Amino acid sequence: MDKKKNKFLSNKGFVLFGILALIIVLVAVFAPVLAGGIDPTAGSLADAIMPPDAKHIFGTDKMGRDIYARVLYGARISLASTFALVLVIFVIGTALGVLSGYFGGWVDAVIMRLADMMIAFPGLVLAIAVAGMLGASMRNAIIAIALVTWPKYARMARSLVLKVRHTDYVYAAIVTGSSTWRMLWKYMLPNTITTLVITAATDIGSMMMELAALSFLGFGAQPPAPEWGSMLNEGRDFMQSAPWMMVYPGLAIFITVVVFNMLGDNLRDILDPREE
């Protein structure tokens, strides 16, 4: 157990970005404190579109709301929804992929054809369509993106399962009476976990961006919720007069994505070192 801990802790990049990621999470958790008690959804029109000053460090938006507070609270929405999304994709994709690889036959055919369909479908369009159909909200945005992204994990899980499916030791286990559940859980799944966890970790960044993109287009989080993507959308109309409305939320997305991408990369280096 100690050896394992050392592997993680000795990778300086992992430690560094792990700490940074933790800081971002803490910012989200302690947003009310850090915002100094300011309500991110409250604002008076009298204070609208004011450039950054001592009272409002990032300025105010068109409804007079404090952007700094909104950026901080926005972390909550972004992080929570991104983690939820990645988790959903991970669970569904892995499950379907393992089932597909283990059972083969028509189960495999059906699942894989479904996967092909989702991949050929222009992703954003499906997401918007689902959002349009179910109503625009963060929850539906998550559903939509999950629908389009699960094939990637399913295919990966399936190919990893196939690598061991037809080996002697698996056949031996089946022949000696291991139940299907046991086969799936103890034999197939462990082969897939490491690679898929790495994929999920490295995907956190891009999933966050997709959620922000949907919100940006108006199909995700709805105002007055302080979501970074929709804040960017609001800032668009005021590009010339109030650029700060766009700069800070975008910067927030960028920094968060960079940190989580770095974390994912370092995690991959630890768990799957193929380079010498």
Add this chain to the structure above:
Amino acid sequence: MSLLEIKNVDISYGKNLTVKNCNLNLEKGEICSIVGESGSGKTTVIRAVMGLLPGAGRVSAGDIIYDGTDLLKLTRKQWRSLRGHDISMIFQDSGAMMNQTRLIGDSYVEYIQTHEDISKQDAWAKGIEMIERMRLPDGDRIMRSYPFQLSGGQRQRVGIAMGMTYQPKLLLADEPTSALDVTTQAQIVRQFMELRDEYGTSIIIVTHNLGVAAYMGDKIVVMKRGEVVDQGEREYILHRSTNPYTKLLLDAVPTLGGKRYV
């Protein structure tokens, strides 16, 4: 002066010392077999002689002197004229050591044109000649094939043909017969012996097969876990050595009717 002197050589990968204090002398026209189990460091040693240690590997101590030249101090340019010309290497799967997406002939011509300034046709003809000299009929067909289209034995012969193109003084063979079936093994081994007889080539052959090692080697070097544990003339190693590991290896050779065919 010996043709090759490996003096007190240590080889390390980063901080890991993998070969300790290796000493070996090879005279002109001599064949030396390096025997040992996997991980004994035998391949590492000859890769070091060629200057082809992968990744972070390097000779961390000692000298390797070939024909009076310190190999550890050569420039890249000097290496390029030496490799494939004065010193050649033959690998376990010669086919894999060629670009799978190009014809054998193209790889061969590329090699020849590195060392000689001749036309593609002349180089091609030279390739055919060498291949046929290694007892592969229809050299042109071989040249026009992809490596994966040939059998193991054919691939090794092509590898030997390429290795011998410039009649190198030193030939390093890394498990050249390990991937072959027994009959082909015997043929390839005989081929190597003829190289020494015909061209006076000095050979170092690395193998885990004591039978092959004993048949070919005038000298035998026994390695275990990165160290040379025993070495000497063939007669000595086979019959008079008192080293326990050597005896262990000898005992592992299967006997038939009480006779050990080594």
Add this chain to the structure above:
Amino acid sequence: MNKNAILSRLLQMVIVLIGISFLTFLLTYLSPGDPARNLFTASGIMPTTEQIEEARKMLGLDKPFFTQYKDWILNCLQGNFGESFMLHKPVTELLLDRLWPTLKLTIASAVLMLLFSVPLGVISAVNHNKPIDYFVRAITFFGVSIPNFWLGLMLILFFCVKMRLLPVVSSAGDFKSLILPAVTLAVAMTAKYTRQVRTAVLEELHSDYVIGARARGVSENKILWGNVLPNSLLPLITMLGLSVGSLLGGTSVVEIIFSYPGLGNLAVAAITSADYFLVQGYVLWVSIIYMVINLIVDISYNYIDPRMRLRR
């Protein structure tokens, strides 16, 4: 790839297309917007219930789901993709109109991408773990981390608003209106593709035949240019196909930001106004194009790599 493989592949494509068309039809059918009503409100008219009913009959929206689906499929097979409720023009005409601009954008971005990612990736791989490698990796890193909508907006802010070098809204499909959207798209793609080039070349560099060639005295340059790079091309072609395919369907956000008259822009507008036929037409077209690109890539891969060609 022999004829049988191609045929079975085509069959798969058809099945997938049927699935996609069904899914799309289902989605638009279930969505809350009412195209009959939108038909009127789009022209600023407030319709009565009777008018809406009439419109629904006219558009065939009162028929059962499967009948509508069947009619639509039959029409598609004849090349008739219906008419847009919103714009009162045949879907085919609208899509064709916007196809070329989006294609231009895609090609421009792809060209920019290749121009930068191939040299950068190769340099990075050849100088593995040296400073320039780290530098390139750092740049690609930021490249994939920037949200493209933010980047587009920042570029507009800088080049159009502050520097007044380029027009904010692109009108004609000329070069000036192409460059910023193409750059925006190209940044993320270049970053991603550079990494892929680097990985592909690095893997090739660690092949056995590289060691073999070195052992024969062949120069590093010859090894790189004559062997490693050509071999690296193979997987890169596949990745290029995938990139272009996803680009085609993914230009929506950028087109919207730059008001670029492309397919993506049209698609989003169509969805928000529940313009059934237009949405379905768009999805079908883009899916077909994507699958065709993939098919071409796979076929050429099988043809170029002699191991595939001869090992059957």
